Amino acid sequence: MKNLSSKLKNKRIALGLSQRELAKKIGVTGTSISQWEREENIPKGVSLFKLANVLNVSVEWLSNGEFETNPSPEHGVLVSYYPDVKASGGGGSFVDNEIAETLYIPKQAINTSSKKNIKCIHVSGDSMEPSIMGGAIIAIDTEATDIIDGHIYVFHQQGHLRVKELRNGIKQVHIISKNPTYIDEHTSYEDLKIIGKVKWVSNFL
Structure with a gap:
């Protein structure tokens, strides 16, 4: 080897x-x-x-x-990559306003998703550690916008692009950080615009 x-x-x-x-x-x-x-x-x-x-x-x-x-x-599939976009802080839609490059990610990362719907961005901050480390690259399926309890999503909220675990409530969405130093949040469904579900996280930091 x-x-x-x-x-x-x-x-x-x-x-x-x-x-x-x-x-x-x-x-x-x-x-x-x-x-x-x-x-x-x-x-x-x-x-x-x-x-x-x-x-x-x-x-x-x-x-x-x-x-x-x-x-x-x-071993890999070529997908869109937005190197200047970071989830958890900053606004704007990477789909509409940012210039995409390309990136190879493992084929198994997208499973049955279409590669045209996969977008890769960076994560900033430590709120999702240890599941997603600050600086990691994540792959998002932009077709998967329905909230499934316990899955991690990228979404817009009040002008910010964030990545969190989401859970359905009766009239609210529960927003959960993996880092126990951050408290859980709750907000209305109307307050969120789901960009997509996280399908893959880089482990090469």
Whole structure:
């Protein structure tokens, strides 16, 4: 099994990219690429996802998998990714107002959902930890807008984009954080606009 540094270097060379060129494409320094290839450091979070996309491989393969000649089609599905959108703070609709990039995520992440309905964004804050860590990337199914008790959703509330567990009440929605330091909230159904259900959470932070 090849480690990340070997796979990174082999794929970079195969694509004809210098360390500096690769660094520019993913928004890091050439020193970072050099350190990754020498196993002095490892890419994490957004950098790991951007690296996998530039190299045209899946994050899972780059991090853990066997060395393969063409891993991405078998292991990932390409979906819309909004790198500047963060749930739990900030307003605006990422569907209407933001520019999308693309991102490979595991095929099993979307199950029976159509990939055209899957949108990936970031999570900020610690209110959903340890289920969703701050800085994680989440995949949302924008067709799944009916609230199922105990599932996690992204929604607009009073101009803010939030990610929380939701539960149905008699006339109210219960908004639940996974972090026990945050208290539960309650609001009317009219106060929320459901963007979609969280289908997948990145584990590469």
